[in-house]
Amino acid sequence: MTIQIHGDLGSGSFRRVATAAKIMGVDIEHINVDLFKGESHTPAFLKLNPHGLTPVLQDGDTIIWEASAINIYLAEKAGSALLGKSANDRYQVLQWMFWSGEQWRVFATLLFNERVAGRVMGQAEDPSIVNLLLKNMRAAASVLDAHLASRRFIVGDELTLADIDIAAPFSQVFRTKAPFVEFPNLWAWQERLLETVPAWADTRRDLDDRMDTFLSANGVTF
Template sequence: MSIKIYGDPGSGSRRRVVSAAAIMGVEIELVTVDLFKGESHTPEFLKLNPHGLTPVMVDGDVVLYEASAINIYLAEKAGSDLLGSSPAERYQILQWMFWSGEQWRTFATLTFDERITKRFMGQPEDRSIVQLAADKIRAAAAVLDAHLAEHRFIVGDHLTLADIDIAAPFSQNARTKVPFSEFPNLVAWQQRLLETVPVWAETKREVDDRIDTALAGAGIEL
């Protein structure tokens, strides 16, 4: 029985799971859940994730949501060093993954909701929320930029789940205009991932095509 991943191709979180699975050589079956059509809020899907969010993984009797949890599960199943090559490295990776959820991705997602999602609903963005998110992102990015001044990857000398988690907001930064460009080490690290991790570049193209098509179909110009 294959591992099923439910999600929308335009989702940065689905991108994290698809990329990690490909890097680890884990075979998955992708099941499209069209977020623009509200398919994540059907009674059937809400049985998998009552929050109505994607991605969701189904592996036999195991059902998981939250991309970070899914990637940890897949890495443990595959015995992959994306989760670290030593216990000490593993804890550093987990630290940065938790940091990403608390200090980083949440504010990038909030910006996307204000600047992009609201346009699909015909609502104006709340500039005070966008500014708050930008301030939080700048504070976190300053820490990350200083770290990346001395490291090619977030943890150790190789790609890990920490890189994938923290790189995820770059999926939408051209549209949301979050202030990543102010931090040169952060930009260089992201470009390095695109150049050295083929699936990261491939999934970026997939996200771009999905979101750009949806924007064009709704007659939205950014």
Template structure:
């Protein structure tokens, strides 16, 4: 099974971390975004969206980060996909929330506060401030959910934690206001203690 990724990608990071956490046998295949590897015909045949992560397992392919997480979690007996219909409902809820609500807010902050800065490009203040305002509203929801809890669903780690935590990969460099949301900061610190999470920390730039 091949797992295609870019080391800087927050979405690919959560797939790599989950595979390592579960001990799923994957061959990690790094792509160079600078060299446009993700736009090569050979990769577009695996993921026509030209995005990472993506899985190729013999003749089977799956893309979209959270679908990749589900496929990886299904490779071995574990309870990361939930132990009841209610848990699976909430896991799906948080994975959908991450992809539909959180990620579209996080990406502009990554770009404006981090990637542009290391390239010596001025941030677009309007885009940055709008994204940060939206992020605060989402962090409030997450903080309230994590009040008195160490995980998003139930009392243990699930794929929902991996799905949402991926969006915080560049949180410090992108200046997320985590100090204002102590439950989120505590939860994230717990995720960061996982060896698989630490092992997939992106290289530092800038």
């Protein structure tokens, strides 16, 4: 049975899963969930994830939500080095994935809500919230920038799930105006991923097409 992934092409979280699956050669069936139409809050979907969030994996009787957990599941199933080539690398990958969720991606998501989702709903961004988010993002970005000063990847000498996890906020960077360009090592790392990881570039095109079409239809431009 093909693994099903429920999600929206405009979601950076779905992009993380789609990218990892492509790299690992895992065959997945994309079940579209239109977040803009509220399809993640239907009774049927809430049985899969009571939080009403995507992506969600279905593999037989196994149901997993949260993109990081899904990617770990796929990597273990595929025996992929994306989870690290050694035990020590694996712990480092997990460390950075957990850090990403706690100290990095959460602020990018909230910035998206303020600067993109809010505009779609006709709401002005709250400067005090935006300033707090930017402060936290710059603090985290400075850690990443220093870490990447002498490294091509987050862990070891090859791409891992840590790179995919931490790269996710770049999916909306030109819409959220997140201050990543202020950090040259971080920005160069993301550019290398786009140039050297075809799946990451492919999923960005999918995401941009989806977002640009939706935003244009709602009269929102960036």
